[in-house]
Amino acid sequence: MPQILMPALSPTMEEGKLSKWLVKVGDSVKSGDVLAEIETDKATMEVESVDEGVVKELLVEEGTEGVKVNTPIALVLAEGETAAAAPAAKTAPEPAEAPVVTAEKAAEATPSAAAVPAAPKFEAQSDPDLPEGVEMVEMTVRQALNEAMAEELRRDKDVFVMGEEVAEYQGAYKITQNLLQEFGPERIIDTPITEHGFAGLAVGAAFAGLKPIVEFMTWNFAMQAIDQIINSAAKQLYMSGGQVKAPMVFRGPNGAAARVGAQHSQDYSAWYSHVPGLTVIAPYSAADAKGLLKAAIRSPNPVVFLENEILYGSTGLVPKVDDFLLPIGKARIARKGADVTIVSFSMGMRYATQATEKLVAAGVDVELIDLRTLRPLDSDTVIESVKKTGRLVTVEEGWPQGGIGAEISARVMEQAFDYLDAPVMRVTGKDVPMPYAANLEKLALPNVDEVIAAVNAVTYRS
C-alpha cells in the first residue's frame, strides 16, 4: 500500500496539523522509521512507517493545518513498484481509493447502533413442590448455611471455601463450623487478612474451573475487593464473548450488626444489585438460606450472597429432603393479602413481618413479599401484587438514594402506574453513616412503627 494516510492519534482526533516532514522525496524508509510530526489538539506525535520503500512524493506540505484523518499525505513505493500504480493528487488531497474504501466502510459500520434490541425478559421459576408430609426440621439460619455448604462440598470436589478464620477458628460467626474437620485444609482454607488479594485469587481459580466459596468476614471488608468482584468476576463472561466463566459465591454478613459503628454497619444490597453479570441473593428465612445457598454454589455465575449477622441465630423450619434447592430470582409471598403490598428482604423482613402481624390484627389485609433475590429481581411478583392492592411500601436497611426501594418504586411506576392508589413509600435506613450511640443507632435503622406508619399513609388511615 503506497499511500501514507493522515493518522488518528487519539480516540477522539478528527484532524490535525502536519507540522514537520522528517523524510524527503527519494529517501528509503523501513518499518518503524519516523516520517513526520503531527500536532493534535493534545500533543505533537510522530508518524511511523509501516511499509518499506522509497518516498516518491509528499502530498501535503509541512505546516498545513486541519488535515483530516485518512487523507493521503505521502506516497511510498515499495521495491519494484512504479509510480503509475498509484494516482498522485498533490492539490486538494481527495481521499484516494484503496485505503479510503476501508475507512468509509469503518465509518459506515460505526453508527449501526440503530434500534436497541429489547432486553430478554427474565422468567422466574417457581419453588419446587415438596413431597407430601415432608418432615420440617427447625434450625437456625447459621445451621442452614452450614448444611448448604457441607452438602455441596460433598457433592462436588471443585467446591472449596476460602476466607479469614473459616478453618481452624471454625468461622468468625461459626458458619463454617466443622467443615475443616470433614473436608480438610486443602478445601477449607484460612487466608491472611487480604481481601483484595484472596478475592482476586479466587476469581482466577474460578476461571480455571474451580467453584470457590469466598467468605468475607463481613461485607464491609469486601470493599477492599470490590474491584475483583465487579471488574474481574462480573464482567468476565461478557468481555470474553461467553468463553470464560466465573462460577463462584462471595458470601458473608451484610448490613448493620449492633453497636459496631459506621465502618462495620453498611448494607451493600443496592451496590451489588446494580451490576450486570452478578447474581445477588439476600435471604431472610432459614429455609431460603439453605435452598438458595445451595443453588448459588451450583450456579455457573458469580453470586453475591448477602447474609445478616443478627439473623444468623434466628430459627425457622427447613424441609428435610435430600437436595433442597430453591430457584434463584423468585420472590416468596410470605403472606397473601388484598389491601397493601409490603416488599422487603433480609433483615428488613423482620421489621416487615412484625409490622404485618400488628396491621393484620388491626384489620389491614397485608400482602408481604420477600424478594430473596435482588438480581435478577422478580418484578413480576411485585407488579402482580400491586395490581391487586394498589398500594406499596418497601422496607430495607440500606440508604434511600439509589436503593432497592427506589428501584422497585421506579419499576412499579413504569409498569403499574395506573394501578396505584397512593404514592409508593419507602422505609429505609436513614441517610447518615451509622452512629455508635445506642439511641442514635436505633434512630438510624428502620423500625416496625415506621413500616406501620407508611402502610397507614398509603392506605389513608390515620
Added chain:
Amino acid sequence: MARKAVATKAKTQSNVPQFTAEQDLEAYREMLLIRRFEEKAGQMYGMGLIGGFCHLYIGQEAVVTGITMASEKGKDAQITGYRDHGHMLVMGLDPKGVMAELTGRQGGLSGGKGGSMHMFSNEHKFYGGNGIVGAQVSLGAGLAFAAKYKGDGSVSIAYFGDGAANQGQVYETFNMAKLWKLPVVFIIENNKYAMGTSIERAAATTDFSMRGASFDIPGEQVDGMDVRMVYDAARRAIEHARSGKGPFILEMLTYRYRGHSMSDPAKYRSKDEVTKYRQERDAIEQVKARLIEGGFQTEEDLKKIENDIRAIVTEAADFATNDPEPDASELWTDITISA
C-alpha cells in the same frame, strides 16, 4: 536475598545461554510476527478502524517470546495486563481473531465485545487481557491455585509492569503465593515507564526482582531484550514453580518503543533513549544478526520469512476490516449463563 540477586545478575552478564539455529529461527518468526502485527494495528488505529485504547508491544517482543518458548504450550496458563496482543500471538491464538477483536468485529476472539484489552482463550489457557492495573497478579495466582488444587502439574505465568508492581494486591498475592507454594512465575515487564512516569519517579526501590524479598520469593533481573536470556531464566523459574518450590519472580528489563497507548506523544523520555534501544538493543535485530553471521540463514531466506509474516498480518487486517460488526442482539448475550 541480596546475595541471590547479585549472583543471578552476574549470571545474566556472562555465560550467555546459546540458542540453536532452530531456536533462533523460531524466536525470529514469533517476534517479527508481533512487531509487524503491532505496526499494522497502529496503522489501523490511525485509520480509525481500531478505537479506544490500543497498547502496542513493539520493543518488548523478546519477553513473551522467550517465556512462551520455555513454557509448555496448551498446559501452562498465562495472564497479563492490557498490553496483551503479543502474548496471544505467541501462544498461538489466531491473528485474524486478535485483529478482528481490535476492530470490534464479530469474528474477534471475544466476538467484538472485549476489545484490545479483553481477549481470552480457555483452549490456549490464556486468561487475558485485563484492564485494571495489577488485577491480573492475584488472578494469576488463582490460576496457580487451581493447578495445585487439581494437581495437573501446570504452572501459571502472570505478567505485569513496573507500574503494577506498586499496587497493593501484588504484595497480598506474593504473600499467599509463597505461603501456599503456588506454582506461579511472576514476570515483571519493566519497560521503565508506567504510562509517563519513570520508575525513578514512582518506585522507592527500582530493582523489582527484589520485590518478593520480604516473602522469601527468589527473584532475578534479566536482560529482556535478549530472547536467549529470557528463555533461560524462564526455563529455570518455571521448573522451580513446577517442582513445588513455589513462586519465582523474573524482572525483565525491557523497553517499549511506542508510547504507552496510541495517544501518548512520549515526551517524558528523550529521543536518544528510544533510538539507542532501537539501534543497539533491538531483540529482533540481535537474532537476525546471529542467524546471518552464523551462516544459518541468508538475507534472502529472512526476506522470505518477512514476506510470509507480512502476508499473515495482511490477511488478519483484511479479515478485521471486512468482517461484520456483531449482531445487535449480541448486546444482551453472555451477561449470565442460564442455569
